[in-house]
Amino acid sequence: MAPSTDISNGINGSQSSAPSRSNPYQPVGDFLSNVSRFKIIESTLREGEQFANAWLDTGYARMLDDFGVDYIELTSPAASEQSKRDIEAICQLGLKAKILTHVRCHMGDAKLAVETGVDGLDLVIGTSDLLREHSHGKDMSQIITTAIDVINYVKSQGLEVRFSSEDSFRSDFVDLLSLYKAVDAIGVDRVGIADTVGCATPRQVYDLIRTLRGVVGCDIETHFHNDTGCATANAFVALEAGATHVDTSVLGIGERNGITPLGGLMARMIVSDHDYVTNKYRLHKLKEIEDFVAAAVQVNVPFNNPVTGVCAFTHKAGIHAKAILANPSTYEIINPADFGMSRYLHIQSRLTGWNAIKARVEQLGLNMSDDKIKLLTGKIKAMADVRVLTMDDTDSVIRSYVEAGLD
Ligand SMILES: CC(=O)SCCNC(=O)CCNC(=O)[C@H](O)C(C)(C)COP(=O)(O)OP(=O)(O)OC[C@H]1O[C@@H](n2cnc3c(N)ncnc32)[C@H](O)[C@@H]1OP(=O)(O)O
C-alpha cells in the first residue's frame, strides 16, 4: 500500500474531541451489564506463553502493571523450576496488579502455588466429556470433591481462589451449574467460564452467563479463544450478561490463534464506556506494549489490528476524507488521540477528492482557488491511474502547479 500522510494536525479543530456518544443503538439501563465496571485478568504471561513462539521474561509484568490491568496471571509453578522462580520474582516486584498463578485443580499444584507468594490461584479442570475422558479421567462427582478440597485449602491459606471449567461450552450445562453452585456455596471468589476451543457464539455466551449469573453470587471470569473470530465479541456479551472479569493477552497470543486481545478489548470497551476505560487504563502505553510483545514472539502487528494496526486511522476515499476533515466522528468511532495515535489522510490515489487536496494545499502554506484545486485533483487522479503515487509525488504535483503559475 502507498504511504499515507498525516494532514489533519492543525487543520481540524475537533481533532481531540471524543466521538459522538449519541448512538441510537447503545443499550441503556441494563441492570445485568458490567460493561462499565469490568476487570481485566491479563494472561500474556500464562496463556500468552502458550503461543507457539513465546518465550517471555518477567519484565512484561511491569509493563502490564503500568497499563493498569487488575490482575496478572502467570503460568503454573509446576511447569518448570524457572517458572516457579519467575512467579516468586514477580510477586516481589510490589506491583499494583494482583498476581495469580494458573494451576490444575489438584492439591499438589495448589500447594506449590501457595509457596510462591501469589495473591491468588486460578484453578482449572476440564469438564466436557472429551476432556474428562482424554485429559484427566475424572467424572463429575470426583471433580466436585477435588474442587471443594482444593478450594478449601487455598482459602485456608488466605489467598484468593477462582475455579474454572475448561471447555465450558461443550460441557453438560446442568453439570456445570451444579458444580458452580457447589463451589460458590463454599466461598470461591470467582468462577470461570472458558471457551477453550473457540466454538461459542455471542448468543450462546450471553445465555450461559446470564443463567450462571442467577445461580452464583461470586464473580464470573471469562476466557474466550479466537478460533472462529468471536473472542472479543464474546468477551463483550459476557460482560453484558453479568460477567465481571475478562481474560486477555497482548495481541491475543495464546494456544493456537489465541484469545481476546487486550488492545481489541480496549477498543470495544472505550466505545461502550469512554470514561471508565480512559480513567482506568493508560491507553497511550498500548502501542509500546504490543510492539514489545510482537518483537518478543517474532510476529508483526497485523495491519487490521484495532487501534494500532498500520491503517487503523487512515482515511482514503474522497467522501470519507472530506467528512473526516469536517468532523472525525463521521468515520471514526474511536478517537486516535485517546491511545496517543494519529489519524492520517491518504491523498495520493484515484479515490482522492478535491477537499483532501485542498487541505494539503493549505497545510503546505499555498494558496489556490477551489476551481484550480479541482483541476489539480483531476491531474493527481490521472497520474494515480497509471502508477502508485507517493505522498511526495502528490506534493510535487501541487508545487509544480503553483510554480507553473497554474494557481
Ligand atoms: C486450556 C489450558 O490452557 S489449561 C492450562 C495449560 N497449562 C499448562 O499445561 C501448563 C504447562 N504444563 C506443564 O508444564 C505440564 O503439562 C504439567 C507440569 C502441568 C504436567 O506435566 P506432566 O506430568 O508431564 O503431564 P502431561 O503434561 O504429559 O499431561 C497432563 C497431566 O495433567 C493431568 N491433568 C490435566 N488436567 C488436570 C486437572 N485439571 N487436574 C488434575 N490433573 C490434570 C493429566 O491427567 C496428565 O496427568 P497424567 O500424565 O498423570 O495422566
Ligand SMILES: O=C(O)CCC(=O)C(=O)O
Ligand atoms: O482457566 C481458565 O479459565 C481457562 C483455561 C484456558 O486457557 C482455556 O480453557 O482455554
Ligand SMILES: [Zn+2]
Ligand atoms: Zn485458553
